[in-house]
Amino acid sequence: MTKKRKPITGWASDTLSSGSSDDDDDSMVSVETNRKSNGRTRQRSTDASTRRGSPSSASTRPKPPVRKDSIPNGLKKLPKGYVYDTEINQSALMNLSVNPSQTGEFMQHLKGKNALENDFPDKRGDYPVDLTQEPSTFALEQQTGYTYPRLRNSGRERLPKPDCEDGFFITDLTNNGAFLGRLFCVTDGHGGRACSSFVIATIPGAMQVILGKYRPKDLSLPHIQDLVKSQITEAVRLIDKEYLDYKKQQYILYKEKRITEDPGSDGTTLIVNIFIDKWIINLNLGDSRSLLSSRDTIGRWNVEFHSEDHTPALERLAQTIYANGGEFVTHDDKVIRFDPNLRNDKKHRQSLKEARIRVRDGASNEYGIPYRTKNGQAASVNLGACIGDVLYKLDPVNPVLSCKPDITFIDITNIQQGFLLMASDGLWDYVKKAHRTQDQNGIVSQFVGDKVDRGWNHQRIVCALSDREASSGLYSESIQEYDDFTAILVTFGKQQLLQQQKQNQDIEDKHLLLQQQRLQEQFILEQQKLKQRLAEEAALQQKLRDVEMIRQEQANLRKLEAAANTSGDETLSDSSQANTRVVFPTVLVAAAVAGVEPMVVEEAAPASSTSTGAVAGVSVTGATTFPATTPPPPPTRPTQQPPKRTPPVDVVMDENSSSAALTSSTESTEADDSVQERVSRVSGVAEGDQDVDMSPC
Structure with a gap:
């Protein structure tokens, strides 16, 4: 018969220890359940005086241990993938039946934590945007990639990369001089930062030209959406072509020894999110990712949308890559067998999850672009679409890597409270490594949503995301080398959306009123000109009649x-x-x-x-x-x-x-x-x- 566990007084009744604690010279009590012994509980005391049989030991209350990763009771009832913040006192959460971060009592408990907000100042004033327009609450964080020395006698000191290859841009779009929407852009360069910087310098202007001629309500029309998609796709193609032409010219000069520095075959990913009225226009190219999450009525954060990573394992891209002269290799440059006749074969495509792409016949080309790296291996990349990378686009008609973006119109009318997180692979490659994309999105959604509910400012949240070595539960393992990190967090709500729609309507009404006034003034001016012209024509007709009369009299x-x-x-x-x-x-x-x-x-x-x-x-x-x-x-x-x-x-x-x-x-x-x-x-x-x-x- 299984004995019932007796309640433990004091701190042990609030929570169970789930991690190792520091040694204590005085005493330490640990409670564990032996699952192999039919659930019977046994208590071990490591107090020295207890072993000696001291008479005062029975009345001595044990001191609580130093806890690091204590987990509250009832954690299993929370949504799957929920990551809990262990920095706060978990005992305050025991008597709460719902997600504790949604209660006013818990928010009052965390007021003392807001002192940390001073360490994360608001940086929105650094960007050329009008903060009176929505969405006005956002934050950005960028961190240059780094590594650690691999020698045992070296200290644990970060060695940052010489340059950050990521780029970002935040700006406002206008229509006839009035506010239209807000643009957020992130690029993740590889092989250098030239292509990333070039795209950041050109893509916002292209979006302004394309979207600046439409009103917010025009974007609700399906044919306008199709037209905008085709125009953006063409703009990205032209930007890619312009950069490739520049790189080819540079390689010709390098081949003729007119320049001494290798231009390098670099490229970049691109994600753009544009907030216009009730729409988010998402542009995705490469393996950076956008994540849209909303909060339901019971306080859970659910993933509403996420962009699709353009990796070699993506079926539609793998077929095109192979057909246009690409092949799949491992990290040590071994060819991975690929059968284009086997479509949507998960077992066969599983081998492409960590694959890289190289050009089959790229050993020689007319531009002299190097085919092999310094270590002698063939040059390869681990993404299936990008801007730049001239080595993989020597054939402009059938390039190995495509530059066609995915463009999605997302209606956020029914989202009461939500956030959009867009980040380079410096975040996504380290979140629960080897997990599925859906699991990664769920974990990040709960992590960010929990911090938003607790009142963290946005700058603190993105800084927490960038700290990939912290014990926050987001990152599953310690890694020696970290890539560049760039993330933008934007929050929005129903009230903000309605307010912005009202502002847009007021601006449109003022514009229509001014337009009507201009039309009325133009009409009056044209009437005056018409009267003057009629008078001149009447005078001319009178002269003609006079001349005709004189001719008759003659x-x-x-x-x-x-x-x-x-x-x-x-x-x-x-x-x-x-x-x-x-x-x-x-x-x-x-x-x-x-x-x-x-x-x-x-x-x-x-x-x-x-x-x-x-x-x-x-x-x-x-x-x-x-x-x-x-x-x-x-x-x-x-x-x-x-x-x-x-x-x-x-x-x-x-x-x-x-x-x-x-x-x-x-x-x-x-x-x-x-x-x-x-x-x-x-x-x-x-x-x-x-x-x-x-x-x-």
Whole structure:
């Protein structure tokens, strides 16, 4: 029969010791359960006085041991992969039925721990962003990789790498000058930092050009999302091509000995996360990783999304790598057999988990890119997609390594509280090494979420992640060498999202209002221009009508002259054609003589004269008619005077007085020609009706 375990008073009733404790000279009590003896419990006392049988030993209360990694009762009820912080007093957690980090009592208990926050100052002011816009709570930490000496007589002193090959960038995107979203970018270079720096310098500008022409609500349209994906993919391809062309040119110069330093075949991974309204646009290329986690109603942190590592073991990449001239090798440069006909064979693909990639026929190339490293092994990489790495992209049509990114639109509308962690493989390669990706994500999600719930500031959290030798339970084993580490942590919530959406809506409303005002002002200006143009066209039409009227009047004058000339050629009898009066319209005559000095022309000709245009007794004055019996005054030369309106003029022809006034047909012809010449030079004749009265006086 199994005996029940008696409760232990004091500290031993709160928790069980799960780790070795330091030696104590006075006393130490340890309680352990022997699972092989049917669960019976036995208590061992190592106190020296107890062994001697001291009578005072029974009443002496044992001192609690120095505990390092004590685990609270009920830990197995927590979610799988939960990592507990052992820095605090675990006895405060015993009587709590739910995750203790979610209770106000526990938060009050941790107030004393906030003194450590001063050691992790807020660095957000170092980045060119507007902290009044969301997401405004984030932190970044970067650590250069390091190693330890491997000689026993060397002290445990870190030997950092000569340079950190990781890169990062944080900036704001704008639309028409207004805030659009926030961009976070991390690169992980290999073989040098040139490619990583080049991508960091170019990718934010490319994202601004692509996304800056869209409004936040436009991104909810499926065809806009497809268009953005294709544009980003093309931008990454162009960035990769530009860097490869630069590297090829450098290798040509190095081959011709025009430069002395080996350019190096370097490359980089790339992860970008852009917060725009209710969307996170995730771009992933390489083996860095983004992790999105949300907190449910009972306080658990669940992984909502994680990017897919582009490793050689990824089936879709392994097929392309092998088809385009790549092969898989181990770390010691031994070829791993790969059968492209076996698709999705887990057992067959398991050998590619730690594989590296090299070029099958890369020993010689036209650029002189070295194929082997200094130790004589063929150059290889352990990722399946990247930017750069010219040795693996000698064939631009069928490259061994692809530069096509994975682009995902993530809707975060329904996430009440969440965080996004993006980090290089300096984090992911050491979290529970050899564990599955899902297990790693769950462990990191619970670790970060627990610290967020406890009120740690973000800078302290990312610094805890970067300390890969700490006893936090994240990293499973001690390693001699650590890679570069870069991580960005961003938290967001429903209220922040709604606030940001309201700000975006206000900005859009102001923009629409300004646009409407500009359109209204432009409409008024166009109306004014239209009125002015119509007035000019009306004036032009009036001028055209005036010109046409003048042309018609000139044509009428010519007809009248032709009629007058015809009547002069005819033989008129003294009885029937005496005192013939021709009356010209006042307007016609005034326009005809405008600008001409008034003159008197009288010519006489015999009645039998047949000269053309001779008119007996013609009198033309401004307002006077000379009788036929009065001798005509001598002809005078006309003088130019300013144009003026003249009163109506009557022209009287008296044939009875023609014989006395005109003396020769030659003079009549000359006078007639002079009149015709003067009339032909008259301009600006007004339009009017013609009234010809050929009645005898």
